[in-house]
Amino acid sequence: MSPVEIHVVPGLPEIRPGDDLAAMIGDCLEKAGLGLRDGDVLTSAHKVVSKAEGQIVRLADVEPSAEALAYAERLAKDARKVEVVLRESVRVVKAFRHPGQNEGTMICEHRLGLISANAAVDESNTGEDGTVILLPRDPDASAERIQQALEQRFGVSIGVMLTDTFGRPWRLGQVNIAIGLAGVPSVKSEKGKTDAYGRRLMVTEPAFADEIAAASGLVVRKAGNTPVTLFRGLEWEKTQSRAAEMLRPAGEDMFR
Template sequence: MHTLSLHAIPNIPEIQPGDDLAAILGDAIEAAGLSLQDGDVLTSAHKIFSKAEGRVVSLADVTPSEEALRYADELSKDARKVEVILQESIRVVRHFKRPNQPEGTMICEHNLGFISANAAVDESNSGKDETLILLPKDPDASAKRMQEALSKRFNARIGFAITDTFGRPWRLGQVNVTVGLSGVPATIKEQGNTDAHGRMLSVTEPAFADELAAASGLVITKSGQTPVVLFRGLNWQSTESCAQDLIRSKKEDMFR
C-alpha cells in the first residue's frame, strides 16, 4: 500500500528582508523533530521568499499613471495598487466589477507568464498595513537555491516548490499552484504508457508540481503561519525542471 504523509512545519518566524531563509527553514525542520530524507519534497508559500527578497511595496511610494487611474475608476480600486499590478504585468487579459463587489478584478498575464488575478499582487500577510507583496523576481532561481542549500544541509535528495494561490477559469474557489520549482518534475509524461485496460495513453500528463502545490493547501491556512509543507512517500525522479515548464506556449493558447 502506498502511503503519503504531509507535515506542515511549525514555528517559522515572521520573515524580514535579507533573512537567511535556508537557515531559518532548516532550523524549523529540526526544531519540529524532523529531518529530510531522499525523496522528500518541500513546498512553500511564496510570501516568505518575497519578504526575504524585499518584494514588498509600500503604497506611499507609488505614483499611479494615467492608465492606472483609468482602471481604478472603472473598478473602484486603489489607483496605487493598480499601478503596481500594471508594473507586474505584460498585459491585462480582462477586467470586470460585479455590482455587488466592493472592488473589481484585473486578470493579468504576469511578467513571468502566469495568468492570475491582479498579477498575483496581494495585501494579505504582507506584514504591514498599506503594503503589497509581489511574487519573487525569479521564483525558479529562489527554489533552486533553497533546494540546493537544504539538500546539502541534510545530505538528502529533495525537491522544492514555491506556491501561490490562484483562481481557476470557469471554476469557483482557489487552489495553490507552483510558481517556482527545483529538482522535481513539473509534469509527468504518461504518453505511450497504458491504462488499466491496456489502452495506450496519448495526452495524459499530470501536472505533478501543481498537484503538490494544491495538496499543500490541505494542511496550511492563511492565519496558521505554517507556509512550508514536507511531503514524504512520493515516487519521483530527479530532473532539471522549473515552473516555467508549466506555462502553455502561445501557439497552443486557444483563448488569446
C-alpha cells in the same frame, strides 16, 4: 506503493527582508524532529520567500500613472495598487466590475507568464499595513537556493517548490499551484503507457508539481503561519524542470 505523508513544518517566525530563509526552515525541521530524507519535497508559500527577498512595496511610495488612474476609476480600486499591478504585468487580459461588486477585478499576464488576478499582487499577510507583496523575481532560482542550502545541511537529495494561490476561471474557489521548481518534475508524461484495460495513453500528462502544490493547501492555513510543508513518500525522479514549462504556449490558447 508507500504511503505519502504531508507534514506542516511548524515554528517559522515572521520573515523580514534579508533573512536566511533556508537556515530558518532547516532549524524548524530539526526542532520538529522531521529532518530531511532523500526524496523529500518541500513546498513553501511564495510570500515568505518574497518577504526575505524584499519584494514588498509601500503604497505611499507609488505614483499612479494615467493608465492606473483610469483603471482605478473604472474598477473602484486603489490607483496605487493598480499601478503596482501594471508594473508587474505584460498585459491586462481582462478588467471588469460586475453589478453590485464593491471592487472590480483585473486579470493580468504577469511578467513570468502566469495569468492571474491582479498579477499576483497581494495585500494579505504582508506584515505591514499599507504595503503589497509581489512574486519573487525568479521563483525557480529562489527555490534552487533553498534546495541547495538544505541539501548541503542535511546531506540529502530533495526537491523544493514555491506555491501561490490561484483562482480557476470556470470553477469556484482557489487552489495552490507551483510557481517555482527546483528538482521537482513539472509534469509526468504517461504517453505511450497503457491504462488498466490495456488501452494506449495518447495525451495523459499529470500535472505533478501542481498536484503537490494543491495538496499542500490541505494543511497550510493563511492565519496559521505555517507556509512550509514537507512531502514524504512521493515517487519522482530529480530533474532540471522549470515552472515555465507548465505554461501553455500562446499558440495553443483556445480562448484568445
